[in-house]
Every structure is written in C-alpha cells, then in structure tokens.
Amino acid sequence: MSKFKKQKSGDLPAISTASLPDIVFMLLFFFMVATVMREDELMIENRLPTANQVEKLESKNKLIYIYIGKPSPQYQKTFGTTDVIQLGDKISSVSEVQTYVNTKRNAMPEDIQDEMMVSLKVDSSSKVGQLTDVKQELRDAMALKINYTAKKGDPMRNVKQ
Amino acid sequence: MAKRSAPEVNAGSMADIAFLLLIFFLVTTTIEVDSGIQSKLPPPVPDEVEPPPIKQKNIFQVLVNQNNQLLVEDELMEIKDLTEAAVAFLDNGGGEGPAACAYCRGDRDPASSDNPDKAVISLVNDRQATYNMYVTVYNELVRAYTILRNREAELRYNETFEKMYMRYKEWPETEKETPEYEKLGKQVDEIRDLYPLKLSEAEPQEG
Numbered sequence: 001m002s003k004f005k006k007q008k009s010g011d012l013p014a015i016s017t018a019s020l021p022d023i024v025f026m027l028l029f030f031f032m033v034a035t036v037m038r039e040d041e042l043m044i045e046n047r048l049p050t051a052n053q054v055e056k057l058e059s060k061n062k063l064i065y066i067y068i069g070k071p072s073p074q075y076q077k078t079f080g081t082t083d084v085i086q087l088g089d090k091i092s093s094v095s096e097v098q099t100y101v102n103t104k105r106n107a108m109p110e111d112i113q114d115e116m117m118v119s120l121k122v123d124s125s126s127k128v129g130q131l132t133d134v135k136q137e138l139r140d141a142m143a144l145k146i147n148y149t150a151k152k153g154d155p156m157r158n159v160k161q
Numbered sequence: 162m163a164k165r166s167a168p169e170v171n172a173g174s175m176a177d178i179a180f181l182l183l184i185f186f187l188v189t190t191t192i193e194v195d196s197g198i199q200s201k202l203p204p205p206v207p208d209e210v211e212p213p214p215i216k217q218k219n220i221f222q223v224l225v226n227q228n229n230q231l232l233v234e235d236e237l238m239e240i241k242d243l244t245e246a247a248v249a250f251l252d253n254g255g256g257e258g259p260a261a262c263a264y265c266r267g268d269r270d271p272a273s274s275d276n277p278d279k280a281v282i283s284l285v286n287d288r289q290a291t292y293n294m295y296v297t298v299y300n301e302l303v304r305a306y307t308i309l310r311n312r313e314a315e316l317r318y319n320e321t322f323e324k325m326y327m328r329y330k331e332w333p334e335t336e337k338e339t340p341e342y343e344k345l346g347k348q349v350d351e352i353r354d355l356y357p358l359k360l361s362e363a364e365p366q367e368g
Contacts, residue, residue: 017173024179028186035190049293051300053307054196056330068292119197122292129288131295139202148296149197155300158293159229159240 040089043079044069049124050153057147058117064104064143066097068130069123083126085134094130097137105143117145124158198300203361219274221250221282225298227289240297247305251277251356264313264355277309281359302360309356314348322352 046069057063067086071079075091084091087100105116118138122131138146206212223243224232231238233246254265256275265276274280282302286295310322318325329349332342 017176021175021179024176024183028179028183031183031186031190034192035186036193038189038191048194049296051198051296053198053300053303055199057195057197121194124291124293124296126292127288128286128290128292128295131292132288135202139205142204144202144204146200146202147197148200148299149194150296150300151194152196155297156241158297 040065040067040086042067042072042086043075043089043091044071044084044086045123045125046121047124048121049150049155049158051148051150051155052152054150054152057119057149058115061108062112062115062117064101064116064118065121066100066118066134067121068134069126083123083130085130094133094137097134098141101138101141101143115145116143117147118143119147119149121149198296198303200299200360215281216275216279218255218272219279219281221247221274221280223282223284223298223302225284225286225290225294227287229290229294231298240294240301243298243301244305244308247282247302248308250274250282251280251305252309253280277356281361283361283363285363299360303358306356306358310352313355314352317352318348322349325349325352 044067046067068083069086070076070081071084071091079091085094085097086092087096092100101118105113108116120131120134135146138144222232222234226232231240231243233243238246249267250273251267252265253267253270253273254262254276255267255269255271255273256262256279260275260279262276267273284298284302286298307323314320314322314325325345326349329342329345332345336342
C-alpha cells in the first residue's frame, strides 16, 4: 500500500498551455478579417431594422454616413432624449446636412463624385420626422442616391412587438 | 557528444499578448452592415412647375399614421397583406388602346391601374410614425415590384430577375467588353422597364 501512496503524493504535472496562444490567435485573426475599424464614434443609439429587399452597399469610399437616433444615455443630459442627427462624429442640426454632404463630396476623387451614395443609418425605434427633414436637405444638396441601411432578415420582425 | 533535448520555451505569456491584441480589436472595430434598401430621391423642383397630371385610378395610396396603422386605398390593412395588394394593383392592366398591357395578368379591373408604367405607388407617412414601420412598408412595396419582375424574367429568360441582376452586378471587371455582358445588361433593363419602380413619397403630414 505504501508503495502506491508514494507515487500519488508527487506534484501534479503542469498542464501544457502551449496551444492556448494558438487558439487566441485564431480568434484574433477572425476578428481582424471580419470587422472594420470604427469610422465614427457613435453618440446615439443605432439599432438597424431588418429587411429582405436589400442590396449590397457601394464600396466604402463612395459612401457618406448619416446617423439618426436617440442620444445614448451619457449624452442625454446635453442633447435631450428626442431623435438627433449625427454627422461624422458629432451631433448636428438639420441645417448642417447640406454643408456636410458637400464637404464630403468635394473630398472624394472627381471621377466617383457622381456615384456617391448616402447611407442612412436610422435607429429602428426613432420617428420618421427627422429622417424626412434630412431627405429634404439631401434633395437640395443634390445627393439623390440614398440607402436605408438595414440588416438582412425577415422584415416582419420589425413590427412584431 | 551526448544528445540533449532543447530546453522548453515558456510560452505562457504569449497567450497574454494575444489576448491583449484580441481585446484591442474587439474594442476598436465593428462588424459593418453592408446592405440596405436602395432608393432615389426626386430632384428638387422649382415652385412654378406644375406636376404632371396622374389619373386617380393609377395611384395606389398608402398611408401610415402616427399609431403605425396602415391605410391602403382608404381601408385599414395588415402589413402582411400589403405586398399582395400592391402586386394586384400594379399587375392589373386595366388600360385600353395604347395604354393596354399585354404582359399583365391581373384582373383587368377598369377602376384600377392602366399598366405598370402608369401605376404609381404613393407613400405618405406621418412624422410620428416609427422608422421600423416605414422601412417595413417600403420593403414590402419594393418586394411587390421584385415579385413581378421575377415572374416576368422567369417567363422570358428562365431565370429570376434577382439572379440576373446579381450576375450583372458581380460580372468580373476584366470581362465587361464581352457581348454576353451587354446582352445581360439589356435583358435586365428590359425587365426593369416592364415594371418600373414608381414609388413617390409625398411630404409627410404634421402629426
């Protein structure tokens, strides 16, 4: 009996963690490939609706993003709780939309300026009012190609309560 | 010389470094949504220009009120029935003479639209309606056009319009000079012209 006891009393052999970095690196590469750097720091809530008649967006350099939604909790003191418009990385008013679009358009290479498209990222619970004002501004700025950015999926999920 | 096994390298901290990198990427990147419903805004019109007259029967009136209720041609409707109603309206083909529609397969109701080219869907939404509802309604209306285009493309070219359009869009850049590409482009345009997307958004009403 004592013979066996002696063998068991030794220290547990260290578990090899050599494969752990491999696993983590795999995760890392997955994230590096599947994601993109954050363009603008979102200051508003932005959950996109789902739709099934979606088309792929143009390549990124032809896109201008406009976000609409409620300010996130930490900004609600400054900007209230009604829907606001975010251009670039700051919250702006409707009247600034035209200037913003024109500045962005002029920054593009000349040959793709006509193909510019505005991607409207509107929070699914926000009201249409702000969006309509923005669209009116876009019309005046002659930015007529727009896109209601939406996730691919069953649109009936939007209306179900 | 006696064989010595190479000493084991301690790789314990490698995992920590990898984790740090991983967390950095998790925080600074987002998974981009790269799809959306395409739409075109009408160019700004000068005030003095009168809009062209459209016959009342060629307009399909869709209203969304502030309670997200759907009013289609003055009748309350569930959103799931909207596509069907829009298809029936667009495909009605009630016109006679030059306005007749040879490829329509609707009821030919003289009180509904003449042909898909004349038919206009008018979407008016209250400012207080939610964006959710708006996108869903818009999506359903676009779907009505897609259904009709698919049907027509299937009849003519044995392929749905969606597939044709996808093929057209993803044609390799180096082979765009070939006659096949031009032929496909013509076919896509033809189907699109048979059922042109005429979706007008009037100024929304104050709620």
